Amino acid sequence: MYKVALSINVAAPLVSFGRVKLSNRFIQLSKQVGIMSQSRMLHDKAFINGEWVHAKSGKTFAVTNPATQEVIANLPDMNHEDTEIAIQAARKAFDSWKSTTGKERAKLMRKWYELAVSKQEELAKVLTLENGKPLKEAVGEIIYSTDYLEFYSEEARRIHGEVLSSPIPSKTMILVREPIGVIGMLTPWNFPTAMIARKAAAAIASGCTCVIKPAEDTPLSALLLAEVAAEAGIPPGVINVVTASRENTPSVGEKLCHSEQIAGVSFTGSTAVGKILYKQCSSTVKRLGLELGGNAPFIVFESADLDNAVAGLMASKFRNTGQTCVSTNRILLHEKVHDQFVEKLKSAMSGLVVGDGLNPNSTQGPLINKNQFLKVSALVQDALSNGAKKVLGGEPHQLGGTYYEPTLLTGINPSMQAYKEEIFGPVAMTLKFSTEEEALRIANDTRSGLASYFFSNDLSQIRRVSRALEYGMVGINEGIISAAEAAFGGIKESGFGREGSRHGIDDYTQLKYLCFGNLT
Known part of the structure; x- marks a missing residue:
C-alpha cells in the first residue's frame, strides 16, 4: 500500500573517527x-x-x-x-x-x-x-x-x-x-x-x-x-x-x-x-x-476547494512525520464533502514514501524514539477500539524500529484519547459536522489554543470563523503558516509570549522609564 525506501542493514562494529x-x-x-x-x-x-x-x-x-x-x-x-x-x-x-x-x-x-x-x-x-x-x-x-x-x-x-x-x-x-x-x-x-x-x-x-x-x-x-x-x-x-x-x-x-x-x-x-x-x-x-502543545483542528467547509484543502492537510499533517506542534490533529469535514475529501486524502497519502531520511526518495522518516512510537501506537489502537474506522495504515511499519505507517482513520469522537491529545505522529483522523456552529464548537472544545486551520471560499464565513476560533494562529486556506515575519504562539494551555516577528523581541527586553526633572 505504501512505497518503501529500504535502509541498509549490515553489522556495525564501531570504529574511531574524529570527535566521535x-x-x-x-x-x-x-x-x-x-x-x-x-x-x-x-x-x-x-x-x-x-x-x-x-x-x-x-x-x-x-x-x-x-x-x-x-x-x-x-x-x-x-x-x-x-x-x-x-x-x-x-x-x-x-x-x-x-x-x-x-x-x-x-x-x-x-x-x-x-x-x-x-x-x-x-x-x-x-x-x-x-x-x-x-x-x-x-x-x-x-x-x-x-x-x-x-x-x-x-x-x-x-x-x-x-x-x-x-x-x-x-x-x-x-x-x-x-x-x-x-x-x-x-x-x-x-x-x-x-x-x-x-x-x-x-x-x-x-x-x-x-x-x-x-x-x-x-x-x-x-x-x-x-x-x-x-x-x-x-x-x-x-x-x-x-x-x-x-x-x-x-x-x-x-x-x-x-x-x-x-x-x-x-x-x-x-x-x-x-x-x-x-x-x-x-x-x-x-x-x-x-x-506548548496543540490540538489543531482542520475544518473543511462545503464551499472549500477540496484539492487545495487536501494539499494543505498533507503539508500540515505529514511534515516531520506529523511531529510538529502545529500539526493538524482533528480533521472536521462538512458532511456533504466528507466522503469525497477522504478519498482524495487517501490517494495523496498512498504516495508517501517511508524510509531513512538520508534516502532521497523518502518523504516520511521514523518517529523520534521508542516512547513516541508507543504513544502513537496506543492512540491509534484506542481510537479503533472505540469505533474509529481504518482507511489506511494503523500498524507499525514493516521497516521495524520506530517507523509507523501513515494512517487515516474516520469516525473520530470525543471518547477517544486521540481526539483530546496531541498525536505527534503520521495519523490523520476525520469526523463530520453539519453546521458552522457545530464545527466551531468542536474546534474550540480543547484546552489547547496554538494553531488552527480552515478552508472555505465564502468570504463572510471566513471573517466569522477566523474571529471565532480560539487559537493564537489561524491558517485560512493554507496549511503552512510559520515564517520569521509572523508572530508564533498560542493561548489557553498552549502557552504565552510570541516568537518571530518584531514582537519576538518583547520577551527579551524591558522598558525603563527615564524622567528628567527641573529642566529649563
Missing part, C-alpha cells in the same frame, strides 16, 4: 551523501564560554540515529554544576554584550546568517542523522532557521524607545528598551535548529546572552549552530550549549529556573513540562515564554 565513534554503516551512508567532506560535523563536547568542554563528572550519553537505532555520538551528560558554569559565563558575557550597539550586533548576526547559509547542507545532514526527518525537509528547516538569523540581524537596529508627551514643562519623559539579561532556553527535538534560531536570534539581537539546553535526542544540531555563530565572531559566553541525558535534563531545567542569574526562560515543548517550569520560575519571578 561512528558505525561502518554510517560511514557508508556519509560517503553517499558527501557528509565526510566536513571535518567538524559531529561533536563530542558541549560548548561553554567559547570552548568545547566535557561534563565535570566525565559521564556521557549516547545520541542515536532514529532511522537505524545506531549510536552516532556520545556527548557530555551535564548536570546542575555544569549548568552553573554556563550561567556564569553567560552572565559575564552579558556585562559587555548588553553595551554593544544594535549596529554592532546586526553585523555579527548577519555574518552568522551568511555562514549558516553557506553550510546549509552540512547543517541539514546533521539534523537528519539525529532527528530522522527526510533530508529535503531538513534543508527546508535550515532555510527556515536562517530566515530568523537574517530577520533579527535586521531587527537589532530597530529596537526603539519612546519620547513621551510630558504633562509638566520642566520634565522630559523617555522610555528606553533594554535587554533583560541571561536567557535559559529549553528546546525540542522536532525542529532542533529552527527552535534555537528563533529564540537565540531574537535574544542576541536584543543584547541578551543564552544558555541553551537542547533536547537529548537532538543536541548535535545545536552544537553545530553554536560553532557557526562562534566562527561568525559572536563573542565567547554569548551562546552556551549544555548537553544532558533524559535523566539529567530535569536538574538542568531546575537550575535554569531557580538561578537568580537567569533573567528569563524560553521553552518549547509539552504542556505538562511547561506547567512544571512555570511553577519553578515563580521562585525568582522570571520572564517566561512558553510555546
Whole structure:
C-alpha cells in the first residue's frame, strides 16, 4: 500500500573517527551523501564560554540515529554544576554584550546568517542523522532557521524607545528598551535548529546572552549552530550549549529556573513540562515564554476547494512525520464533502514514501524514539477500539524500529484519547459536522489554543470563523503558516509570549522609564 525506501542493514562494529565513534554503516551512508567532506560535523563536547568542554563528572550519553537505532555520538551528560558554569559565563558575557550597539550586533548576526547559509547542507545532514526527518525537509528547516538569523540581524537596529508627551514643562519623559539579561532556553527535538534560531536570534539581537539546553535526542544540531555563530565572531559566553541525558535534563531545567542569574526562560515543548517550569520560575519571578502543545483542528467547509484543502492537510499533517506542534490533529469535514475529501486524502497519502531520511526518495522518516512510537501506537489502537474506522495504515511499519505507517482513520469522537491529545505522529483522523456552529464548537472544545486551520471560499464565513476560533494562529486556506515575519504562539494551555516577528523581541527586553526633572 505504501512505497518503501529500504535502509541498509549490515553489522556495525564501531570504529574511531574524529570527535566521535561512528558505525561502518554510517560511514557508508556519509560517503553517499558527501557528509565526510566536513571535518567538524559531529561533536563530542558541549560548548561553554567559547570552548568545547566535557561534563565535570566525565559521564556521557549516547545520541542515536532514529532511522537505524545506531549510536552516532556520545556527548557530555551535564548536570546542575555544569549548568552553573554556563550561567556564569553567560552572565559575564552579558556585562559587555548588553553595551554593544544594535549596529554592532546586526553585523555579527548577519555574518552568522551568511555562514549558516553557506553550510546549509552540512547543517541539514546533521539534523537528519539525529532527528530522522527526510533530508529535503531538513534543508527546508535550515532555510527556515536562517530566515530568523537574517530577520533579527535586521531587527537589532530597530529596537526603539519612546519620547513621551510630558504633562509638566520642566520634565522630559523617555522610555528606553533594554535587554533583560541571561536567557535559559529549553528546546525540542522536532525542529532542533529552527527552535534555537528563533529564540537565540531574537535574544542576541536584543543584547541578551543564552544558555541553551537542547533536547537529548537532538543536541548535535545545536552544537553545530553554536560553532557557526562562534566562527561568525559572536563573542565567547554569548551562546552556551549544555548537553544532558533524559535523566539529567530535569536538574538542568531546575537550575535554569531557580538561578537568580537567569533573567528569563524560553521553552518549547509539552504542556505538562511547561506547567512544571512555570511553577519553578515563580521562585525568582522570571520572564517566561512558553510555546506548548496543540490540538489543531482542520475544518473543511462545503464551499472549500477540496484539492487545495487536501494539499494543505498533507503539508500540515505529514511534515516531520506529523511531529510538529502545529500539526493538524482533528480533521472536521462538512458532511456533504466528507466522503469525497477522504478519498482524495487517501490517494495523496498512498504516495508517501517511508524510509531513512538520508534516502532521497523518502518523504516520511521514523518517529523520534521508542516512547513516541508507543504513544502513537496506543492512540491509534484506542481510537479503533472505540469505533474509529481504518482507511489506511494503523500498524507499525514493516521497516521495524520506530517507523509507523501513515494512517487515516474516520469516525473520530470525543471518547477517544486521540481526539483530546496531541498525536505527534503520521495519523490523520476525520469526523463530520453539519453546521458552522457545530464545527466551531468542536474546534474550540480543547484546552489547547496554538494553531488552527480552515478552508472555505465564502468570504463572510471566513471573517466569522477566523474571529471565532480560539487559537493564537489561524491558517485560512493554507496549511503552512510559520515564517520569521509572523508572530508564533498560542493561548489557553498552549502557552504565552510570541516568537518571530518584531514582537519576538518583547520577551527579551524591558522598558525603563527615564524622567528628567527641573529642566529649563
